[in-house]
Amino acid sequence: QVQLVESGGGLVQAGGSLSLSCAASGLTMSLYGVGWFRQAPGKEREFVAGINWSGDVTYYGDSVRGRFTISRDNPRNTVYLQMNNLNPDDTAVYYCAAKRGYSVYVHLDYDHWGQGTQVTVSS
Numbered sequence: 001q002v003q004l005v006e007s008g009g010g011l012v013q014a015g016g017s018l019s020l021s022c023a024a025s026g027l028t029m030s031l032y033g034v035g036w037f038r039q040a041p042g043k044e045r046e047f048v049a050g051i052n053w054s055g056d057v058t059y060y061g062d063s064v065r066g067r068f069t070i071s072r073d074n075p076r077n078t079v080y081l082q083m084n085n086l087n088p089d090d091t092a093v094y095y096c097a098a099k100r101g102y103s104v105y106v107h108l109d110y111d112h113w114g115q116g117t118q119v120t121v122s123s
Contacts, residue, residue, distance in 0.1 A: 002026040002112050004096050009117030012086055016121070020081040022096030022114060029098070030054075030074040033105050036081045038092035038119075048094070049081060050104040059104045063089070086121045094119050 008020040022034065035050040049060045049070040058070050069082040079096060094117050097110035 002098075004098060004112055004114035006094060006096050006114045006117040009094060009119045011120045011122065014087050014121055014123050016086055017082070017084045018086065018119060020083065020094055020096075020117060020119075022079040022081075024077045024079075024098065027077075027098065027112070029072070029077040029079070031100060032098040032111075033101050033103050034070075034072060034079045035097050035099070035105055035110065036068075036070060036079075037095045037097060037108070038090075039095070039116075040092040043092075045095070045108060047106045047108075050106055051079065052104050053102045057104055059106065083119070086119075088121045088123045090119060091121050092119060093117065 003025045005023045036048040039045040051058050051070045055072045067085045072079040096114045098112045099105045099110040
């Protein structure tokens with residue numbers, strides 16, 4: 001059974017930082033591109049960051065580029081999202097997702113999704 005479990009969310013003040021983790025079980029992470037998405041109340045789920053199977057190609061949504069960094073540790077089957085200089089617009093539930101393949105994927109058609117972790121940024 002495939003599971004993706006996000007952790008590291010919480011409450012932070014504007015300008016602060018958080019580091020999210022996505023731990024996978026039941027699959028070999030190195031065979032998958034992984035993405036982080038977020039969904040705020042009343043809004044559609046949006047792409048935040050993606051990383052290819054080896055970690056040497058990354059891509060970011062316009063609103064987070066320069067502030068967030070995605071990385072992965074394949075032996076640990078874990079992907080990370082370092083979030084710096086957070087602002088209230090970053091408040092959302094953050095999801096990690098895995099899609100079989102070697103690329104970075106920006107659309108929602110992923111194979112597996114985690115349950116999400118809440119990130120709240122106060123002003």
